[in-house]
Amino acid sequence: MKIILLCLISACLAQAAHSICSYSTLTQDDRDSITNAHNNYRSILAKGQANLPNGQFAPPAANMYKVSYDCDLENIAQNYAEKCVFQHSSAGERDGAGENLFMSTGNIGNAAALQQSADAWWGELEQYGIAGFASNDTTFQSNMSSVGHFTQMAWANSTKIGCGVQWCPNNPMTIVVCNYKDAGNYINSPIYQVGNACASDSECTSVPQSTCDTSAGLCSSNYVPPCADNSPAYACNQWQAAGYCANTSPYYPYVAQQECRKTCASC
Incomplete structure (x- = not known):
């Protein structure tokens, strides 16, 4: 029987380009896959279509930005995944980045591991729900550990992601580590801004020089402060x-x- 486990934590890192993604065995297709998985789910949330356990939907999101891939974050994630320890890295090891963990006992390969991790993390919303969402309250609270992977994926200020995958034959498991900048899951901070998904560039106001992908309802920006x-x-x-x-x-x-x-x- 294959066993799947999850884990998460919070913190943050610096930007890098795809060109230095040279450390791990991930392919560009792998990187695009996990990035697209996050953005597809964020789009579903922005449009008010993210399922809750009671058949209702989470509040829609305004100013929800796409995530982009970060090679520095990947290098840190891959380094830690190769330790084959299913527990969180220290804040110093990940330079304050947010961290989600996933584990499967099968040798399922990089592509499947990345997709299964994203699906499992996001699936916490429909499995457990968030009580405050009924009143459009998206404030992160200390009692939300059961949905912490979801909230990190949905965290509006987390716009960079980098992941590592490792098969560990001595303690048979495939580990996925994804790191996030800026880190999410800060108590009493909003997971995201409730409102309508963007329909024009003028509705993307969190970051200068932003544009709206109207088909996804997501904002993006290449602005570097x-x-x-x-x-x-x-x-x-x-x-x-x-x-x-x-x-x-x-x-x-x-x-x-x-x-x-x-x-x-x-x-």
Whole structure:
């Protein structure tokens, strides 16, 4: 009998191009497959067609962006997958990236493993549901661990993904590791913005220079923000001295990824 297990955690990393995706055995078709799986599911959610257990649907999403593939994230994911340990990596190992894990006891190959992982992670929504969705509340809460893989896939601010796959014959299992930037699943933060799927470029407002894929109801942008601090220098220097720039700090998402990107050397 084949056994499938899942696991997840939160955190964040930097962008890279397909051209340096040279570490793992994944093919470009594999990378496109897992990227498309995420975007297909995000499109279903944006259009208000994501199933809940009671036959109803999750609230539709405005400002939902496509994910794109990131080779730095892939390299980290593949390095960890090759350890053949089905437990989460440390925050330092993944430089603060979000992390979803999947395991099957069969040697099912990369393509099947990637598709099954995406289907299993997203399937948590229909299997378990989210109570707040009935009132259009998409706030992530500490009691949502049963749907944590889904929420990471649906997290609106997670727009980069990179994955690794490894067959582990000594402890027979195929492991999938997917890392996300920016990390999701922060308590009391919104999973996504409730609203209508985009129908024009003007409705994609989260990132400058955005466009709307009207057929998918998803936004996209190639905009790269300047490497700068949003908070005053004295504040960033104090936070850096206090250790808030470290990816193990609970303040890392706010300080290093948002307010003090230049001081924390996170851009």
